[in-house]
Amino acid sequence: xxxxxxxxxxxxxxxxDAGGKGExxxxxxxxxxxxxxxxxGPTARVTDPAFLAWHPDGSHLYxxxxxxxxxxxxxxxxxxxxxxxxxxxxxxxxxxHVTVHPRGGYVLCANYGSGSISVHPILDGGEVGPRSDLVxxxxxxxxxxxxxxxxxxxxxxxxxGRRVLVIDLGTDExxxxxxxxxxxxxxxGPVARPAPGTGPRHAAFHPGGWVFVADELASTVSxxxxxxxxxxxxxxxxxxxxxxTTAESVRNYPSEIELSADGRFLYVANRGADCITAFEVADxxxxxxxxxxxxxxxxxxxxxxxxxFLYVANQNSDTVATFRINAKxxxxxxxxAVLDVPSPACILPARPTP
Numbered sequence: 001x002x003x004x005x006x007x008x009x010x011x012x013x014x015x016x017d018a019g020g021k022g023e024x025x026x027x028x029x030x031x032x033x034x035x036x037x038x039x040x041g042p043t044a045r046v047t048d049p050a051f052l053a054w055h056p057d058g059s060h061l062y063x064x065x066x067x068x069x070x071x072x073x074x075x076x077x078x079x080x081x082x083x084x085x086x087x088x089x090x091x092x093x094x095x096x097h098v099t100v101h102p103r104g105g106y107v108l109c110a111n112y113g114s115g116s117i118s119v120h121p122i123l124d125g126g127e128v129g130p131r132s133d134l135v136x137x138x139x140x141x142x143x144x145x146x147x148x149x150x151x152x153x154x155x156x157x158x159x160x161g162r163r164v165l166v167i168d169l170g171t172d173e174x175x176x177x178x179x180x181x182x183x184x185x186x187x188x189g190p191v192a193r194p195a196p197g198t199g200p201r202h203a204a205f206h207p208g209g210w211v212f213v214a215d216e217l218a219s220t221v222s223x224x225x226x227x228x229x230x231x232x233x234x235x236x237x238x239x240x241x242x243x244x245t246t247a248e249s250v251r252n253y254p255s256e257i258e259l260s261a262d263g264r265f266l267y268v269a270n271r272g273a274d275c276i277t278a279f280e281v282a283d284x285x286x287x288x289x290x291x292x293x294x295x296x297x298x299x300x301x302x303x304x305x306x307x308x309f310l311y312v313a314n315q316n317s318d319t320v321a322t323f324r325i326n327a328k329x330x331x332x333x334x335x336x337a338v339l340d341v342p343s344p345a346c347i348l349p350a351r352p353t354p
Contacts, residue, residue, distance in 0.1 A: 007032055007306070008040060008080040008350040010061065011313065011320060012049030013343045017067040020343035021318060025049050025063065025074070025082060028320075028339070030349075035309040035322045037339045044082035046072055051097045052348040056104045060085075060126040061348070064095035064109050071098060071109050071120060073127045080350060085127045091134040092116040097154050097202075102161040106132070106184055110166065115150025117166055117177075119184050132184025139171035142197045143217055146170070153216075154202045163189065163231040169199045169216055174224065176231030192233035194222055204257045204266065210285040214241060214254040214268050221257070221268055223285055236285070244273040244292045256302045265290075265330035269300040269312065276303065276312060276323070278331050291331045296321025296338055304347035309335075313344035320344055 006029040013022020024047075029040035049063035049072075061074045061082065070087040077083070092111025099108050100122075107120045107128055115137040121129040141147030151170030158165060164177040164186065176189035194200060199217025206212065211224040211233060220238040227233075241254040252272035259266050259281070266279040266287060275292040282288065297314025304311050310323040310332045320341045323332035 006030060006040070009037060009304070009306070009311065010052055010348045010350070011341050011344050012052050012063055012346040012348070013341060014050070014066070014315070014345050015048050018048045020048070022342040022344070025052070026341055027080060027082070030306065030309070035324055035335055036337045037311070037320060037322060041079075041081050044074060044084055046074070046084060049346070050095070051346045053098045053100045053107075054348070054351055055100055055122070055126060056102055058351040062098050062100060062107050062128065064090070064098045066094050066096055069093055069095060071095060071107060071128055075126060088120055088128045088130055090118040091131055092118060099156045101179065102157060103181070105181060106179065108155045108164060110152040110155040112151050112153055115152050115168060115170055117152055117155055117186065119179070119186060121184050133186050135177070135186050137168050137171055137173070139173070141170060141172050141199070143199065146199060146217060147172070147197070153200075156203065158226070158228060159205045159207060160228050162228060165203055165211070167200045167203055167213065169201055172196055172198050172200065174200055174203070174211070174213060174233055176233065178231070189231040190233060192224060192235055194235055194238070198222070201254065202257050204259050206259060206263055206281065206285065208263065208285055210236075212257060212259070212266055212287070214257040216253050216255070219252040219254060221254070221266070221279070221287060223287065239287055239289070241268050242270045242273045242275060242277045242292055243289050244270070244275055255300065258303065258305055260305065260325070260330065261307055267303065267305070267310065267332070269295065269303050271299045271301065274298050274300060276300065276310070276332055280330065290329065293323070293332050293334070296323075296334055301344070302346045304349055306349045311347050313341070313347050315344060318342045318344070320347065
């Protein structure tokens with residue numbers, strides 16, 4: 001590593017409880033000059049931390065424990081080390097995504113297996129409290145293997161921090177909710193429904209008023225209009241999630257989706273094609289594919305933008321690959337740095353220090 005100031009990066013890995021090889025949450029250090037990652041400090045032993053999210057003040061990190069059906073709070077000290085705190089049942093099966101309200105009052109979890117959303121108050125010490133609400137979805141889709149019932153896959157706040165967006169892969173729905181900050185309860189709002197069998201997975205909000213959704217089963221990216229005042233969504237169109245052509249026997253499953261800080265570029269991870277696809281975002285929200293870039297491993301489940309770098313969690317090759325974003329073209333370019341990390345599921349950069 002160079003003498004430049006390091007930034008920490010946290011990686012949640014699937015543990016043997018769910019067939020993974022990891023031990024919990026690894027702490028890595030990023031050299032901001034070269035982008036290289038290296039182990040930094042002990043791994044926090046947590047069961048199946050499938051997704052991670054920060055408390056707004058950076059004092060705690062929260063992880064959903066997929067095979068355990070719980071959410072765990074971890075205290076973060078001044079050096080970035082983690083201390084595992086109490087866990088709370090999410091009230092559903094297979095929690096796969098977690099987010100924190102921007103005011104720091106609540107943790108929200110998406111339960112993939114049972115298709116429900118849980119809300120937990122954050123206690124004064126930063127730990128997760130018992131559920132204040134549990135909303136159960138209902139319905140199914142045409143794919144008998146993946147849509148036999150509801151499968152909530154993504155829960156997040158809109159850019160104004162006013163409404164909760166929930167993506168349900170099993171019922172082909174993009175749902176909007178209001179969160180009552182006094183009671184911690186969700187109130188159902190508008191629902192958008194793409195074509196049956198689309199299988200929406202994850203979403204990214206654009207400041208221009210659009211929501212881009214990675215569709216796992218249709219292998220597309222869908223664009224929705226979004227009205228902050230009402231939470232209403234309108235499907236504007238869909239395009240292929242990758243320009244790559246895979247063998248007929250290989251299906252492609254988009255996973256993570258994220259926008260560049262300036263909103264000019266959109267990135268999608270594609271499992272099967274095993275690439276990161278870069279899109280240019282036009283002034284009217286239209287997407288244009290720029291390039292497919294090999295992910296540096298197999299089955300890219302997640303990635304994180306720490307501009308000018310992009311880090312890919314290649315779950316099945318047990319690696320995290322480093323890319324540098326070309327400032328002009330927006331294309332991720334491999335640096336050649338690949339770090340061995342067992343069964344990586346989620347990458348979360350440390351919050352910038354003032």
